[in-house]
Amino acid sequence: MTAAPSRTELQDMLSRIDCDVRATADWGVPAQYIPQLAQIEPAQLGIAICDASGECFTAGDASVPFSIQSVSKVFALIAALGRIGDQLWYRVGREPSGTSFDSMVLLESEAGRPRNPFVNAGALVVTDALLSGRAPKQALAEVLGLVRALSEDDAIHIDADVARSEQATGARNKALAHYLDSHKNLREEPEKVLGTYFHQCAIEMTCVQLAMAGRSLAGLPGAPSVLSETRARRINALMMTCGHYDGSGEFAFRVGLPGKSGVGGGILIIAPGRASIAVWSPGLDEYGNSKAGTRAAALLSEATGWSVF
Ligand code: GLN
Secondary structure, eight states: OOOOOOHHHHHHHHHHHHHHHHHHOOOOBOOSSSHHHHTSOSOOOEEEEEETTSOEEEEESTTSOEEOGGGHHHHHHHHHHHHHGGGGGGTSOOSOOOSOTTOOHHHHHTTTOOSOTTSHHHHHHHHHHHHTTSOHHHHHHHHHHHHHHHHTOTTOEEOHHHHHHHHHHOHHHHHHHHHHHHTTOOSSOHHHHHHHHHHHHTEEEOHHHHHHHTHHHHTOTTOOOOSOHHHHHHHHHHHHHHTTGGGHHHHHHHTOSOEEEOTTSEEEEEETTTEEEEEEOSOBOTTSSBHHHHHHHHHHHHHHTOOOO
């Protein structure tokens, strides 16, 4: 284990990485299939780190709110496991898919049991489990309440315009939900699950709020005790193997830390025992993961020596 960087070292590192990544100006393209996200200026970069000393360090656009999208799948998973426990794994697997986040391919050959909770099909099953007979409002209040508790910030909210924007154009997710339904892997009406899922994805957060929310997964002292150590370890394992879809191997190779990305350009990264990190840059690579955000994460992991390998 390398020694933890000092406060000034960490702050200097962040400023240098922010400068380097901006100078490279290789931003990628914001998600085009969600009209509200397609309009966002790509040349933005935020980084926030909460470390084991309880302090948070930031660089760039760390206080700009963005749509967390699939990063919400981590919080929905924590909530669903809290609600129904390990029974969830009868309905969704724990293997990397090697396919894109919205792929249908494996769902057909594997009889409607999604590979993992982070591809869209798996996340729809998690949202269905979270609903279990309740109104969407109640399930959403549970996820939002969890996010607010983890980040100790009650101002976090759902951007209803983003949810509506996705609802209007989400043909693929609709196809996935109906296909899951055809295999009896949804208990609720597909439209109810989809509406809840789109709103959960539309939670808006800043890098600072997201890094705060990851402290419990990183097992940092003073973090809200919302999940057991075993559960945190397992969710980190899933983030490492499945958190970036068919780009998960590449992220592990470059960053060496569990991470969960979203098409809003955010990534939550966990350095177990050391730090919770959030990066955001809205332009995406070919896998739908933040291009400049991943570069910032790779530079940070290299500079700190925080890779788990
Ligand atoms: N809401 C988005 C979708 O379902 C989330 C995808 C993502 O962030 N990778 O398409």
